Amino acid sequence: MVGFRHMIGWLLLGGVIVVSAGAAVLGVSQSPKPAPLLTAVSNTLSASSYTEVGGQNSGQGQQTFHLVYHAPDRLGGYIQSGDRRSYVFAIGTSYYQSVTVPTSTPLRRLTFYRQDNPGGVPSVDPAQNLRYATQAKHVSQSGDTFSFTVTKMGQTGTFTYTVSGQYVSHFTFTVGNASLELSISGVGTSPTVRLPAGAKVVGPPPAAAG
Numbered sequence: 001m002v003g004f005r006h007m008i009g010w011l012l013l014g015g016v017i018v019v020s021a022g023a024a025v026l027g028v029s030q031s032p033k034p035a036p037l038l039t040a041v042s043n044t045l046s047a048s049s050y051t052e053v054g055g056q057n058s059g060q061g062q063q064t065f066h067l068v069y070h071a072p073d074r075l076g077g078y079i080q081s082g083d084r085r086s087y088v089f090a091i092g093t094s095y096y097q098s099v100t101v102p103t104s105t106p107l108r109r110l111t112f113y114r115q116d117n118p119g120g121v122p123s124v125d126p127a128q129n130l131r132y133a134t135q136a137k138h139v140s141q142s143g144d145t146f147s148f149t150v151t152k153m154g155q156t157g158t159f160t161y162t163v164s165g166q167y168v169s170h171f172t173f174t175v176g177n178a179s180l181e182l183s184i185s186g187v188g189t190s191p192t193v194r195l196p197a198g199a200k201v202v203g204p205p206p207a208a209a210g
Contacts, residue, residue: 034144034163041130044167047071049190052127054182067126068186074193075121087112089195090121096195097205108198113205126182130168132159 035043044050048071055064067077067088076089080103087098087110095117098110122128133139136148136159147160155175162170167187173180195201 035166037133037136037139037141037146037161037163040161040163040166040168041133044184044187045127045130047167047187049186049188049192050127050167050184051186051190052077052125052182052184054126054180056178056180058178065126068190068193069121069125069127070190070193073121075125076193076195087196088124089193090117090124091193091195093117093120095124096201098199107196110196110199112195112199112201113203114201115204126180127171127184129173129180129182130161130171132157132173133161 034040050069052065052067052069055062061081063079063081065077065079067075069075073092074090076087076091078085078087083103084100085103086100087096087107089096089112093116095115096112097115098112101110117123132150133146133148135150139146139148141147144163145160146163147158150157150159157173157175160172161168167184169184171180171182171184173182
């Protein structure tokens, strides 16, 4: 299973990953007219919490994920491929990832490997891709949908945002043969993120030791 830290690769490393999951409805009151794109991006990323549903599709295979962000420094959930998943958490400057297990595995039986994550939540949160809106030079708008392209490191990414009220509710991103589709819901109402009760936490995974 692809490591969680690679999920925002084009933003940090030059090649993106991520696709899929259906649209979600914001758990907040909707205003008749959508906010301007940059305002909606800022409102979303500065919210006290939100839930992200999406996935990835690239040469490394297909995966889906379900994550919850809770301000100021917590993100957690799982990445799934087929009927197996790995649970991931970023809490402060620590990053935790479980061994890959069947989806039916009780959370209390999980074992997490802990590693340092100096970049904190922003370095592993797929929603940070919304910030590409600040690089847009020519934005097209059709109703509540905004689209534009950005060229970076010789690759052109195509971005589409759907704004519902004051927040971004849906986001797609394609570059080359990879793509991202991300739905955001529960803005301001998503639960607090905590490691599962009873789960075991150990040191770095064997490949990272030393």
